[in-house]
Amino acid sequence: MRGVERGGRSRDPDTKAMIGKPPTDKVEDPNTLAALTDLVRLVGRSEAPQLRLRLFLSILLTLGGKALGVLAPLVLGAAVNHLARDQPTEVAIGLGFAGFAVGWALVRFLSSAAPQISDVVFAPVRAAAQRRTAAETFAHALNLSLDFHQTKRSGSLSRTVDRGSRAVDFLLRILAFNLIPTVLELIMAAAVLGGKYDWRFAAVAVVVVVIYTGLTFAISNWRIEHRRTMNAADTEAAGLAVDALLNYETVKSFGAETRAAADYDRALGVYNQASLKANTSLALLNGVQGLIMNVGLGIMAVMAGFEAAAGRMGPGDVTAAVLIMISLYAPLNILGFAYREIRQSLIDMEEMLKITRQSPQVADAPGAPDLPPPRDARGASVVFEQVSFQHDARANGLEDVSFVAAPGTTTALVGPSGAGKSTMVKLALRLLDPQGGRVLIDGQDMRDVTQASLRRAVSLVPQDVALFNDTIRTNIAFARPEADDAAIWAAAEAAELAAFIRALPDGMQTRVGERGLKLSGGERQRVGIARALLADPCVLILDEATSALDSRTEAAIQKTLRRAQAGRTTLVVAHRLSTIADADQILVLKAGRIVERGAHHELVARVGGEYASLWKKQTRGARNPVPAAE
Known part of the structure; x- marks a missing residue:
């Protein structure tokens, strides 16, 4: 809860520090029912x-506490009336009044204790509901598609889940x-008074x-726009802050x-x-509330007083009537705060x-x-059949792409x-579904099998490996958490x-920092390669997996990857053509279409071909390095 009432009045709490400009769009009120x-x-x-059981006991205790709250002023009123009557002895007066006074104190204690006990009884229900809704939303967000996460700020999404669970x-x-x-x-107070x-x-x-x-609702409706603006800015700021920190x-x-x-x-x-503006309007709200309360009490x-003067009420009855009104106003003090919240x-x-x-x-x-499991010991086949896909933000996309990776x-x-x-x-990982055609793995349409089993069969080593802020061991074992140390x-x-790893003071227990920023780019890529190899997939996808490595380490890992490709089908995305010269087939893409395909020696031999042109540019740069400036 973003704030508490002090002295029965609402106050706006300080909102967390914000970065960036607040959004101008407003969130519509939901349907209350x-x-x-x-x-x-x-x-x-x-x-x-x-x-x-907890629901029943909580409701019973709450209603009992409210009933006792109305009853308490009547007990005190009876005590005052008893004191005002003519009694035979002073001892009898004192004992009678003391009995009523003790009864009043006991009833007041029970009326105030009942809600506290009720809150203790109901607290596990609130906690369970908050936990369940946060866990369900988080799990569902993780299962949403790539398009959802590409349009959401991580900080904003996290703040939405956090606020929503606390709202429950x-x-x-x-x-x-x-x-x-x-x-x-x-209702009870009106019934007793009447x-x-x-x-x-x-x-x-x-x-x-x-x-x-x-009046409280009217003023609160006017005030709530200020709070909504601050909350919207807070959500935007959270997204900007997380972006800046990452x-x-x-x-x-x-x-x-x-x-x-x-x-x-x-x-x-x-x-x-x-x-x-919120503080000024809050002062107005508090003033109006105080005026109405005191006019009503007056x-x-x-x-x-007139009823007592006419003999229809005793002094204690006057006290009881005023106390009932005061006790009724006590929970109304937070009405503005409660309504807004x-x-x-x-x-x-x-x-x-x-x-x-x-x-x-x-x-x-x-x-x-x-x-x-793959039928062939060499791995699973991957087939693109006339696949088309176009992103909303791009003018061009894949068009009629077909190939077979045996x-x-x-x-x-x-x-x-x-x-x-x-x-x-992304299509080979089924992070996206084709808009036309289909992608097959071992003869089955990827859309016809579970994503979990597909991801166990296909592993990716991306160009930019993102690691969790945990140990090296945990990051490598993420692909297969049950794997042993060996x-x-x-x-x-x-x-x-x-x-x-052995050279590090903490070895495998070394923490890599947020997104692995304590490691170099090459070290992160090697952790990503180790993670993919531990998964032991039947299809391995290498998306510029050695681009951040020095030449010597890249050569060593290329040999490792060649060994790792045994028993696996491999898709390689490469810009340095020398790293894929031994590929069984090379697909040359341009504007979403395959314009050339074949082995390295075949493509290089094509005069005027796209691949031959790229090869010449890269090899010319290697043979004729630019001289250093004098």
């Missing part, structure tokens, strides 16, 4: 221990044990509460610290403006649930089986940037990484 239905469903599937906890606490019980308390004293007392209580609530080296490299600080300062200026006191929490929860309602573009077919062979993909090589890699060391040896 639908949101509450979602909340009930979340509780139902929370799997909290003794869920029904807040809504359960404030609705179940604050607002709804307060409405019941008002039944025991006079219907006009009940009318005054109800009218004052209605006016108080109406790309810390880029910020430093381009000397952008001052620019980032200026963005931060501008964001603080926007926040300060909204905060000043009217009640005057009416009770409930609306914001409903928005936060719905924004989180929107994630769970999105369907991934790449999904398992109903009843899809696992991919069986088991145990190496197929290389070359061509200029934007030719479609990365798209083909298998992990064997993979490290195969990736020419073992000697480097």
Whole structure:
């Protein structure tokens, strides 16, 4: 919960520091009934221990506490009336009054203790619901397709899940044990005032509460826009902050610290403006609430005084009537805060649930089986049949791409940037589904088998290997967490990484930092190669897997990769043509089409061909190096 009430008044808490400009788009209010239905469903599937029993006890304790809260002023009123009556002895007066006073104190204690006990009883349900909704949303977000994550900021997504899960906890606490019980308390208080004293007392209580609530809601609706602006800016800032932290080296490299600080300062200026408006409107809200409360108490006191003067009420009854009103106003003090926070929490929860309602573009077919082991000991075949795919943000895409990568062979993909090589890699991993044609693995359409089994069969070593902020061992073993130390060391040896690890003070337990930034680019690539080798796939995809290595290490790893390709089908994306000269077939892509295919010696021999032209440019640069400047 982003703030607490002090002295029965709401205050706007400080929002976390923001970087960047806040967004201008607004989030629409959710349908309240639908949101509450979602909340009930979340509780139902929370799997909290003794869920029904805890719900029953919590509601019983809450209602009991409210009933005792109304009863307590009546006990004190009876004590004052007893004290005011003529008694035979002073001892009898003292004992009678003391008995009522002790009873009043006991009832007040029970009325205040009941909600606390109820909160303890219900806390596991709230915690379970919060945990379940956060875990479900996180798991669903991970299962969403590549297109979703390419359009989302990681920080914003994380903040949405965090806010939504905390909103579930807040809504359960404030609705179940604050607002709804307060409405019941008002009904009980009006019934007691009207039944025991006079219907006009009940009318005054109800009218004052209605006016108080109406004005509070009206002012809160006006104020909530300031809070919404701050929350929207906070979400945007979280995304910008995470981006800046993940790309810390880029910020430093381009000397952008001052620019980032200026963005931060501008964001603080926007926040300060909204905060000043919120504080001014908060003072107005508090003043209106105080005025209505005190006018209502004054009217009640005057009416009770006239009734006492007419002999229809005793002194204790006057005290009881005023105390009932005071106890009724106590929970209303936070009505403005509660109303604003409930609306914001409903928005936060719905924004989180929107994630769970999105369907991934790449999904398992109903009843899809696992991919069986390859029939050929040399690996699995990969076939593209007239595959087409076009990204929304690109003018051109893959068009009618067809080729066969036979088991145990190496197929290389070359061509200029934007030719479609990365798209083909994503299709081979089924991170994307083709818009036309199909991709087959061992004769089966990839869309007909489960993604989990497909990813076990296909491993990727990307050009830019991203590592988890954990140990080297954990990063290598990510492909197969159950692997033993011998298998992990064997993979490290195969990736020419073992000697480097042994030289480290902490060895395999060395932490690599955020995204592996404590390691060099070549070291990260070797960890990625070790991870892929440990997975022992039947299809290995190398996307410029040695681009960050020095020539000597690259040559050593190329030999390792050639050995690793035994028993596997390999797809290689390369810019340095010398690294794929021994490939079984080379596919030359241009503008999303395969314009040439064949072995290295065949393509080099084609006069005027695309591959021959690329080969000449690269070899000319190697034979005629540019002389150093004098």
